[in-house]
Structure formats: structure tokens, C-alpha cells
Amino acid sequence: MDNNIIYTNESFELFINQNEVFIKVNNDNCSIPTFNEILTELPRIRITKFISLKEALTNPTKTLISIGEYKPIVEITTSPDKLKAYAIINLNPQEYKQFDKNELIKLIMAFANNKNIIFGLNLERINNHLKPLEKFCIADGVLPINGDDALINLYELQEVKPQIYNDGKVNHYEMNLINKVDKGDWVGERIEPTSGIPGKTVFGTPIPALPGKQLKLIYDKKTISANLSEDEKRTVLTSRKTGAVIYEDGILSVCNCLEISGDVSFETGNIDFDGFVEVKSGIDDNFSVRADNDIQIMGQLGLGAIDTIESRDGNIYIRGGIAGKNKAQIICNGDLYTKFASDCTIICNGTVNIGYYAMNANIKAKEVILESLNSKIIGGSIEADIRVVVGELGNRAEIPTSIKVNGFSKATYKEEYDEMNTTIDTIKDKINYISQSLSVYNTNSLDEKQQKALIDLEITYEKLLKQLKLFQQKRIKYVSYLKSKGDGEIRANKCVYPKVNITINNHSYKNNKLYKAPITYYLKDNELKHS
Structure with a gap:
């Protein structure tokens, strides 16, 4: 040997x-x-x-x-994930001092090559980190960059909230109920997921990137078209017609919208429409406007002795107010917004929002809200299920004014509200789960069984989106209802005049004196209280 x-x-x-x-x-x-x-x-x-x-x-x-x-003079090792390569120089300090450094670097490169390390070698780093008996990095792989998930941007409906202000000359009550679009207008888009950038180990082996997750666009294909951009980076949704953007049961859609440039009069006749209606001016006496969805009357002068305005399944906005001459009737299944209301009848399943005053008006609604501090309810009869809020109740002339709140179980509403939040969270979790499942499918390579599974998933996904939208809309209402103090509330933010009759759930009180301070009447423990 x-x-x-x-x-x-x-x-x-x-x-x-x-x-x-x-x-x-x-x-x-x-x-x-x-x-x-x-x-x-x-x-x-x-x-x-x-x-x-x-x-x-x-x-x-x-x-x-x-x-x-x-051992060899140089040993090469790699990390378990193969993203780093290391060298260690097996020389004692004296040996290292005597060894030619260029030869040492050549040795490192040769040993790395023998180990098939071909990617990420950095000569400058090797030269800067040369030292004996300590492991140092000589090469770095590259981690993959996963693709970006799809991103969906859909048309945002304007917030339904009136702006109440005075410009020094006129009291204004401005808002917009109808979100109008023309044919070809943008109503949404999906930025497509990216495939990502592959990584590479120090051996030069590619590390695949995870592609971004696809998200399904949910929209009404009858009224909205989808087109992939030339660079294939986004799918753009455009309206197939002129109309009003809505979310019908949670599904983006464009509904029919009738626009009347002048007045509703003998020229137009009475209006009854299966969509939205916008009247640019006003409505002549004795004429009616009925529609399935929202109605907005944009004339500054408001309405007089009209016959009826009725929204069967939407809201109503009357910019100039109502001076109904004891004839006008306003009916809506949603909410009503008007600058003022006098000598008219209002029947509303939602909230009646009035900018400045209600005078000799008969109003029946879920809530009646006059948020302005100087707002007034004078005369007439107001009946609400949940609450009535106003600046002043009655007036100096002591015109008899009747305010009635039927009352509700706030505890029950709170329980329902909490259940609603739990349900919404559960639906969101299901939507996220199905969204992830949908992203797995490649629609170009599915067999019959997989196609059926995909269709079933898409149907379930759409149903869940509808449910989510409905619960979210209902929750918004409950947030307003739960603002009520007690099981029914009548609040005057400024004062209450004599001859105002207060009734909450059959508990009545007749005010016979001027009360010049904010006051709230409410029902608690089946007793009428005030604070």
C-alpha cells in the first residue's frame, strides 16, 4: 500500500x-x-x-x-432547497496564508463545476469572502415569483345621500339615484391573473411559479358584453345599451332607463315603465309616473297637484319637493328623498328622507328622517314603525301635529342583525372557497365530468353572490333601525311646540308647552320615557 x-x-x-x-x-x-x-x-x-x-x-x-x-482542500455543499451553494476551505490559517488565492478561487470554481453548480456563481462575492475553515456562500438560486391573482373592478353605484345646503339664495337638496350609462360605456373589468416568473436552483433547474388565481366575472350577459383586450391583460365589461347600472340580486346589470327631457304632460301622457325613470323637469297636475325601479324628478320647482308617483320596487327622489295641494300621492317600496313635503300623502316601505319640512303631510313609512337642525314637521300625521327624527316638532301657531311610532323589538332586531353578520361571514367564506376551486379549472382541457362540475360550481358561486348582496343591503337597513333609542323613538333635535301628540306603541303623550331643547321620546320596558 x-x-x-x-x-x-x-x-x-x-x-x-x-x-x-x-x-x-x-x-x-x-x-x-x-x-x-x-x-x-x-x-x-x-x-x-x-x-x-x-x-x-x-x-x-x-x-x-x-x-x-x-478531505479535499475545498468542499462544496448546497442548502436543502438547492437555492444556495457554500464552500469551506480546509486549510489551517498558516496553510491558507501561504496558498495562492487565485488558485484557491480556481479550485472553488472547479469543485462547484464538478457538483454541477452552474447558476448564481458570484466571483466577486467569492473573492470578498475567502477565509479558511468557515462556510461561505458562493452561489444563489432565485426563488420563483408567483403570479398575481385576478383583480375585479366593477362599476360603483353612487352613494345615495342627499347634499343639503344653502348657497345664500336657495336651499338645495341635491343627489342622484340613477347611475346612467350609454351603450359601450365601461361598467367593469377584470385584470387577468399573471403566470408568474419561474425561479432557478444553483444547479440551473427551473422552479415553477404558481400562477395567479382566476376570478369569475359575474354579470348579466344580456345587457353587458365582455371583451379581452389585445394584450390579453384584462377583460373589459361594457354596456350593451343605454340604461341604468344596477346590481340585481347581486348581479351587475344594465336596466332600462326612460329619460324624459321636459315635463310629464299631455305630450307624454302618464308614464308606466318597466325600469328606471328620470324626468328632467316636472310633472303637470293630474299626471302620474309609475316605474318598476327608481324614479327621479329633477325639476327645481318640484311637484304640485299631481296624481301619483309610484316606484314598485325602488326609490324615489324629488329634487324640488312636493306641494301636493291635498291630492299628490307618493308610493314607493324603497326609500323616498325629497326637499320638502306639504299637503300630500306618502306611503313608503323604507325610509322617508326630507330635507327641510313636512307640512300638513300624511306620511306612513318605516322611518321618517329630517336630519337638518332647522327642519320642521308642522301639522299632518306622521306614522313610522321605527323612529321619527326632526329639528322642530310643531310651530309657533300651535298647529296640531300627530307623530306616531308603532314600535319594534330592538332586542329581536339586534339578534337578527348579529345572525345576519354571521351569515354574511359564512357566505364570504364559501365564496372564497369556491373562488379558489374555480381557479383550478383550465377551461381548455376539461372532460365532460369536469365541465359539469365547473358549471355546478359557477351556479353555486352566483347564488352565493346574490345571497351576499341581499344580506348586505338588509344589514344597511338594520344599522339605521338600531340607531333608534329603545323600542321606538321620536326625536326633536331643536324644540317641541304645544299641541304635538306623541304616540309610541299605544303609549301617548300630548305636549302642551314649548320645550326649547333637544328631546327624545322613546319606549323602554313598555314605558314611554323621554330624555
Whole structure:
């Protein structure tokens, strides 16, 4: 056996043969701790046979005994994820000082090449981090960059909230109920998911990126078209017709919208329309406007002795107010917004919102809200289920005014509201789960069974979106209802005049004096109270 001696002292000798390390122990004068101390100066030796070494040192036989291996000058390792490669220089400080650094770098590159490390090697970094007996990084792989998920932007309906202000000359009550679009107008888009950027290991092996998740566009295909852009980066939704944007059962759609440029009069006749109606001016006396959806009357002068305005399933906005001459009748299934209301009848399943005053008006609604501090209810009869809010009740002339709130169980409404929030969260979780499931399908490579599963998922997804929208709309109403103090509320934010009759759930109070301060009448524990 051709042995090369690599270390010798009076106690033992170390030999190398084909990278295997042998020891020949001459006496028992060397302990294991002493041997380990000597090894620190011989960093290329790796002990792999500890029992053989211990036996050789304690029972010397003067024969060659294999105890380990002789490491190369440079060792190359990689991280478990193969994204980093490391080198360690097996030279003691004195050896390292004497070794040519350029040769050392060549050795590192050669050993890396032998390990098939071909990507991310950085010579400058290697040169800057050269040091003996400490592992240092010589190459970096690249992590993949996952694709971006699809992003959907849909037409946002304007907030239905009137702006009440005075410009120094006129009291204004401005808002817009109808979200009009022309044929070809943008109503939404989906920014398509990206495929991502692959990564690479230090061995040059590609690491695939996860593509972004696809999201399904939910819209009414009869009224809205979808087109992929030339760069295929977005799908744009445009209206197929001129109309009003709505979310019908949670589905984006464009509904029919009738626009009357002047007055409703003998020229137009009475209006009855299966969509939205916008009247740019006013309505002549004795004429009617009926529609399935929202109606807005934009004339500054308001309405007089009209016959009827009725929205069968929507809201009504009357910009100029109502001076009904004891004839006008306003009926809506949603909410009513008007600058003022006098000498008219209002029947509303939602909230009646009045900007400035209600005078000699007969109003029946879920809520009647006059938010302006200077707003007034004078005369007439007001009946609400939940609450009535106004600045002043009655007037100095002490015109008899009747305010009635039927009352409700606030505790029950609160329970329903909490259940609604839980249901909404559950529906959202289901939508997210189905959305993730939908993103897995590649519509270009589905068999019949997979296509059916995809269709079933899409149907369920649309149903859940509808449910979510309905619950969210209902929750908005409940937020307003739960603002009521007690189980029914009548609040005057400024004052109450004499001859105002207050009734909440059959508990009545007749005010016979001027009360010049904010006051709230409310029902609690089946008692009429005030604060």
C-alpha cells in the first residue's frame, strides 16, 4: 500500500492512502483530548471511525488502522432547497496564508463545476469572502415569483345621500339615484391573473411559479358584453345599451332607463315603465309616473297637484319637493328623498328622507328622517314603525301635529342583525372557497365530468353572490333601525311646540308647552320615557 505520511510525532504517525486516513500508534502517551488538539491543525482530516481511533490510542499495536478520510482542500455543499451553494476551505490559517488565492478561487470554481453548480456563481462575492475553515456562500438560486391573482373592478353605484345646503339664495337638496350609462360605456373589468416568473436552483433547474388565481366575472350577459383586450391583460365589461347600472340580486346589470327631457304632460301622457325613470323637469297636475325601479324628478320647482308617483320596487327622489295641494300621492317600496313635503300623502316601505319640512303631510313609512337642525314637521300625521327624527316638532301657531311610532323589538332586531353578520361571514367564506376551486379549472382541457362540475360550481358561486348582496343591503337597513333609542323613538333635535301628540306603541303623550331643547321620546320596558 502506497502510504504518504501527513503527520508524525513520538507517539503516533498519520498516513494517507487514496484519501483514506490511517494511524500508527507507537505508545500510549497520547490521550484523545491531546489528539483532538492536534487535529485542529489538520483540518483536512475527518474522523469517521471513532471507536477504532480510541482503541488504537489506548492499546497501541504499531499497525496501520483506518480512522477516517482526507478531505479535499475545498468542499462544496448546497442548502436543502438547492437555492444556495457554500464552500469551506480546509486549510489551517498558516496553510491558507501561504496558498495562492487565485488558485484557491480556481479550485472553488472547479469543485462547484464538478457538483454541477452552474447558476448564481458570484466571483466577486467569492473573492470578498475567502477565509479558511468557515462556510461561505458562493452561489444563489432565485426563488420563483408567483403570479398575481385576478383583480375585479366593477362599476360603483353612487352613494345615495342627499347634499343639503344653502348657497345664500336657495336651499338645495341635491343627489342622484340613477347611475346612467350609454351603450359601450365601461361598467367593469377584470385584470387577468399573471403566470408568474419561474425561479432557478444553483444547479440551473427551473422552479415553477404558481400562477395567479382566476376570478369569475359575474354579470348579466344580456345587457353587458365582455371583451379581452389585445394584450390579453384584462377583460373589459361594457354596456350593451343605454340604461341604468344596477346590481340585481347581486348581479351587475344594465336596466332600462326612460329619460324624459321636459315635463310629464299631455305630450307624454302618464308614464308606466318597466325600469328606471328620470324626468328632467316636472310633472303637470293630474299626471302620474309609475316605474318598476327608481324614479327621479329633477325639476327645481318640484311637484304640485299631481296624481301619483309610484316606484314598485325602488326609490324615489324629488329634487324640488312636493306641494301636493291635498291630492299628490307618493308610493314607493324603497326609500323616498325629497326637499320638502306639504299637503300630500306618502306611503313608503323604507325610509322617508326630507330635507327641510313636512307640512300638513300624511306620511306612513318605516322611518321618517329630517336630519337638518332647522327642519320642521308642522301639522299632518306622521306614522313610522321605527323612529321619527326632526329639528322642530310643531310651530309657533300651535298647529296640531300627530307623530306616531308603532314600535319594534330592538332586542329581536339586534339578534337578527348579529345572525345576519354571521351569515354574511359564512357566505364570504364559501365564496372564497369556491373562488379558489374555480381557479383550478383550465377551461381548455376539461372532460365532460369536469365541465359539469365547473358549471355546478359557477351556479353555486352566483347564488352565493346574490345571497351576499341581499344580506348586505338588509344589514344597511338594520344599522339605521338600531340607531333608534329603545323600542321606538321620536326625536326633536331643536324644540317641541304645544299641541304635538306623541304616540309610541299605544303609549301617548300630548305636549302642551314649548320645550326649547333637544328631546327624545322613546319606549323602554313598555314605558314611554323621554330624555
